[in-house]
Structures are given as structure tokens and as C-alpha cells.
Amino acid sequence: MKSASRDKPSSKKKPPADRPPAKPGLQARAAAAKILSAVVDRKLPLDGALDHEHGNPAYKALGEGDRALVRAILNTTLRHLPRIDAAIALLLDSPLPEGARALHHVLAVGAAQILYLDVPDHSAVDLAVEQANQDPRNRRFAKLVNAILRRLGREKEKILEEIAKIPPMPVWFLERLERAYGKEAAAAISESQLEPAAIDLTVKSDAAGWARKLNGEVLPTGGVRLAAFEGSIPSLEGFDQGEWWVQDAAASIPAKLFGDLSGKRVADLCAAPGGKTAQLIVAGGSVTAIDQSESRLKRLRSNLDRLGLKAETLVTDLTKFDPAELFDAVLLDAPCSSTGTTRRHPDVLWTKGPEDIAKLAGVQERLLRHALTLVKPGGAVVFSNCSLDPAEGEDVISRILQDTPNIERVRIDAAGWPGLESAITPLGEFRTIPAMLRMPATVASGLDGFYAAILRRVA
Known part of the structure; x- marks a missing residue:
């Protein structure tokens, strides 16, 4: 006689039938x-x-x-x-x-x-x-x-x-822009960040020639802006030969503020991924590129190798960097909130807040105060970042100048920057906003929001 248990259906669940494939997309x-x-x-x-x-x-x-x-x-x-x-x-x-x-x-x-x-x-x-x-x-x-x-x-x-009348930007940041630039300029910045960023190149030489070869336009910064194209950046002429690198027009400005660096020792602090390092080398400098991240410096070395350029690289905590010999020039492109790059990084305004700006401004000030100790008397420090907020730019420089007697501001001459005269502030500093830089219809207009100032150690 069979046991009752054997006559009952199994209590085990049958394996689920295969689910139908998900709808495409x-x-x-x-x-x-x-x-x-x-x-x-x-x-x-x-x-x-x-x-x-x-x-x-x-x-x-x-x-x-x-x-x-x-x-x-x-x-x-x-x-x-x-x-x-x-x-x-x-x-x-x-x-x-x-x-x-x-x-x-x-x-x-x-x-x-x-x-x-x-x-x-x-x-x-x-x-x-x-x-x-x-x-x-x-x-x-x-x-x-x-x-x-x-x-x-x-x-x-x-x-x-x-x-359409609603600003495409968080209220907290729009209010900061209005206080800094006024309502009209703030609205223009807000609308400009809706447009994807153009592709800009920094060239070693012959910007006009590369503009012709790559179907682009020469920028006031001396770089080249590409028209829309099919394909990939590495497929373009000149990439494998290291004749140029991708770098937003605004990001190329700070390194250019030094002018000719022939025969000078230069430190590029927070150097990776290396676009500004490359500029400093091309300008004639003997460059030490410093970053606290080995992986980021590895990327910098790879970029310089493609460009056929050489720099000394050093992994260190910048605040503890104490070189045996002071530098003739120092570039500090400091970590910041990146609010000037929303055309490329539209998440920035949703991942950052006022507390981040305040914290980063403190970091920038500490780094800049240390950077000023690394340059010889008569040497220059360029301080820059890609924030639109004066708390991370003008306010930092103002505090430094107020309590550091052996440091002076070097005014930037607007006449030396045709096409970007409006980016030079009354104090002689650079302040680009995304709504600047109107270009011919063949290429996109605008550039990243950037701040840059030159300080000189007088003693």
C-alpha cells in the first residue's frame, strides 16, 4: 500500500518559466x-x-x-x-x-x-x-x-x-549667480548651459593651418574649435602625431597668462590630466607636474607621451610639498565645484550645494597660500578654477591680498586678448562665463566658466 504522502502533489515549487525578453530599449x-x-x-x-x-x-x-x-x-x-x-x-x-x-x-x-x-x-x-x-x-x-x-x-x-520662462537651473545656484552678475547675465548663463559644449583643441603651433585641415575656426585663445563631425577624436588628422589635444578654450587661458617660459622652472600643481602641463612645456618651461593621485599622474604621463612632451612628475600631498629649490612660476588650477562646466557636466548643479562651495573655497585658499611659498621673489603664481561662484575665485584672492604683504596682483591687459576683452574684470582678472564667445554659425558658441588671476611675490 502506498503511503499517503506519496499520493500528494509535491510541495516544491516548479522552476519559473523563462520570462519573455524585455522590450527593446x-x-x-x-x-x-x-x-x-x-x-x-x-x-x-x-x-x-x-x-x-x-x-x-x-x-x-x-x-x-x-x-x-x-x-x-x-x-x-x-x-x-x-x-x-x-x-x-x-x-x-x-x-x-x-x-x-x-x-x-x-x-x-x-x-x-x-x-x-x-x-x-x-x-x-x-x-x-x-x-x-x-x-x-x-x-x-x-x-x-x-x-x-x-x-x-x-x-x-x-x-x-x-x-520656457522657467530657468533651467536650480534656484539656489541661480540666486547666487544673480547676486554675482545681475539678473540679465545670470539668465544668459542659465540658458547657455542648455547647449552641449563644443570641442576645442589646443595646438602646438599653426592654429590657422589646423583650423583649415580640421574644418574648424581659430579661437581668440589661439586654439581651434571644431565644427560638428562624424567619427572619433583619435581618428582626426594630427592626433597620432601629437600635434594637438582636446581642451576647452577657457581651460587653456591660465597657462597662457605666464607668456614665454623659456629657461624657467615651472610647477604645475593639481596637474592631471595634463592639458595645462603640456601648454607650459610648449611655452618653454621646465615643468614639474604634481598631483596627489598616482593613477591621475599615470594618465598625465600617457597624454604627454602621445604629445611627445616630457615633464618631471611627482606624487605628493601639495600642502606638504617642500622643494629644495623654489620655482620661477607656479600654476594652481585648484579643485572646485566645477559650476562653470555644466555644458559638459549637467549633473554638477544637482550634486553640489552651497556647503560644497564654502568647503572648496577653504581648500583653495589653503592650497594657494602654500603655492605662494613655492615661488621665488619676482616669480608669478597663476590661480584658476572652473567655478562661476566668486566665493571660489575673487573672494579667495581678495583675502590673500589683504593679509599677505609680499604678494601683489598682476593686472591682465584686455588689449592682449582681442575677442575676450569682456572677460577681463576691472581688477585685471579673468572671468569667463558660458554665455561669452560668440562664434560664426559654422561652430558652436560659448565656453566654460573660468576664473584666473596672476599674483607676484615681491619679496
Whole structure:
């Protein structure tokens, strides 16, 4: 007689049937929403999330085509986020529930595609609804996602017109810009960061010749700005020969402020990845490139090798650097909030805040005070960074000059910078903003926000 237990069905669960393959593009949208959450909610930098080796796992799992789509969605969403939020709010009868951040990011990613990217509306809607259905937190809102995004597509032009008056920048930073530059200039900066940055090259020589060869325009800085092109940077003429390197026009200014460095010993502090180091070498300097990161200096050495340039490199904590012989010139391009680079890094204004600016300004001042001890009497220190906030530029220099009697400001002559005269302040310092540098229609306009000042040790 069989035991009763054998007559009963097995209590073990059958292995689940294979799930149907995800809809094409779904994984890319899901990765974009996850990374948007990491940037906006957890203040993690976008570059780290999009790193091909150490980035977000959902991003790394994608093919290159989907990775490109994720980058486009995220850059667009972050550039336009205040307007996207406003568009969504216009179509909601009541605000999203507390704790519905995951739902917000699904809607924002969908809205960015409908409003600003060349993605079919039905695809953006369908994949956003599928995202909601696959997330237990959002499943009950799937119909809401469908309704909001479909209406957004139907009323796109009207909604775009209505949200156009909303500054595409966080309120906290826009208010700082208005105090520093006035409302009109702040609005221009805010709008300019919507445009992706151009590709600028610093050339060893013959800017006009390289502009002709590469279909570009010569910049007031002496570099070359490329027109839009298909392909990759390494495929361009002159790359393998080390005739030029990619460097935003504004970033090339600080090293140029020294002029001819023939026969001079120069220290480039915080040197990696090496664009400014290369400039100092080409200007004739015997350069010591210093950084506290060995991995960053490894990248600098690789860049210099391609360019056929040589520098001494030193891994050290700058604040403890005590050379046996003082330098003729020192460049300190200090770590900062990077708020001048939002055309390239639209996540910056969502991962930084006022407290970061204050902290970094303190770091910059400590580094600059030490940098001034490294230069000979009569030698020059150029201090620079890519922040738009005077707390990280003008205010630092002002404090240094007030309490350091053997240091003086060297005024920059606007006549020496045709095309960028408006970037020279009344005190003789450089202050570029992204809305500057109007270029011919064949290439993009604008440049990074940068600050630079020259200090001289008089004794």
C-alpha cells in the first residue's frame, strides 16, 4: 500500500518559466531612471555612474548603442530638469505622493524624450508604462504614467512654450549667480548651459593651418574649435602625431597668462590630466607636474607621451610639498565645484550645494597660500578654477591680498586678448562665463566658466 504522502502533489515549487525578453530599449530607460535617482537623490557624480569599468551595473550591462542612448537621456534630463518637473506638475491634478521618487524619475526620463529628444512619443510612453508595471513601487501608477506622458505628447508645443520662462537651473545656484552678475547675465548663463559644449583643441603651433585641415575656426585663445563631425577624436588628422589635444578654450587661458617660459622652472600643481602641463612645456618651461593621485599622474604621463612632451612628475600631498629649490612660476588650477562646466557636466548643479562651495573655497585658499611659498621673489603664481561662484575665485584672492604683504596682483591687459576683452574684470582678472564667445554659425558658441588671476611675490 502506498503511503499517503506519496499520493500528494509535491510541495516544491516548479522552476519559473523563462520570462519573455524585455522590450527593446526598456533596459536602457530603466538604467537612465536608476542613474538619475543616484545623481539627484544621492548626489553621486554622473561620470562615475557612466564609467565603463566601475559604473552603474545597469549601465555596464548595456550594449554601446544603448549606452549612448542612456547618456543622451541623462544629459538632456539634467539640463532641462526644472522645466521637466514643471511640465509634469502642469499635468498632475495633485502632487506625486511622498516617497514616490522612483515614479518621478520614470516620468522625468519619459518626458525628456518626448520634449527634447528625437524619440517617437509612443516608444517613450510605452517603455515608461512598462517600467512602472515592472516596479512594485510604481505598478499602481502605470495608468497615471500613461496618461501624463500621452498628454505631454499631444500638448507638447503648448507646454514647451509655457515652461520656457522657467530657468533651467536650480534656484539656489541661480540666486547666487544673480547676486554675482545681475539678473540679465545670470539668465544668459542659465540658458547657455542648455547647449552641449563644443570641442576645442589646443595646438602646438599653426592654429590657422589646423583650423583649415580640421574644418574648424581659430579661437581668440589661439586654439581651434571644431565644427560638428562624424567619427572619433583619435581618428582626426594630427592626433597620432601629437600635434594637438582636446581642451576647452577657457581651460587653456591660465597657462597662457605666464607668456614665454623659456629657461624657467615651472610647477604645475593639481596637474592631471595634463592639458595645462603640456601648454607650459610648449611655452618653454621646465615643468614639474604634481598631483596627489598616482593613477591621475599615470594618465598625465600617457597624454604627454602621445604629445611627445616630457615633464618631471611627482606624487605628493601639495600642502606638504617642500622643494629644495623654489620655482620661477607656479600654476594652481585648484579643485572646485566645477559650476562653470555644466555644458559638459549637467549633473554638477544637482550634486553640489552651497556647503560644497564654502568647503572648496577653504581648500583653495589653503592650497594657494602654500603655492605662494613655492615661488621665488619676482616669480608669478597663476590661480584658476572652473567655478562661476566668486566665493571660489575673487573672494579667495581678495583675502590673500589683504593679509599677505609680499604678494601683489598682476593686472591682465584686455588689449592682449582681442575677442575676450569682456572677460577681463576691472581688477585685471579673468572671468569667463558660458554665455561669452560668440562664434560664426559654422561652430558652436560659448565656453566654460573660468576664473584666473596672476599674483607676484615681491619679496
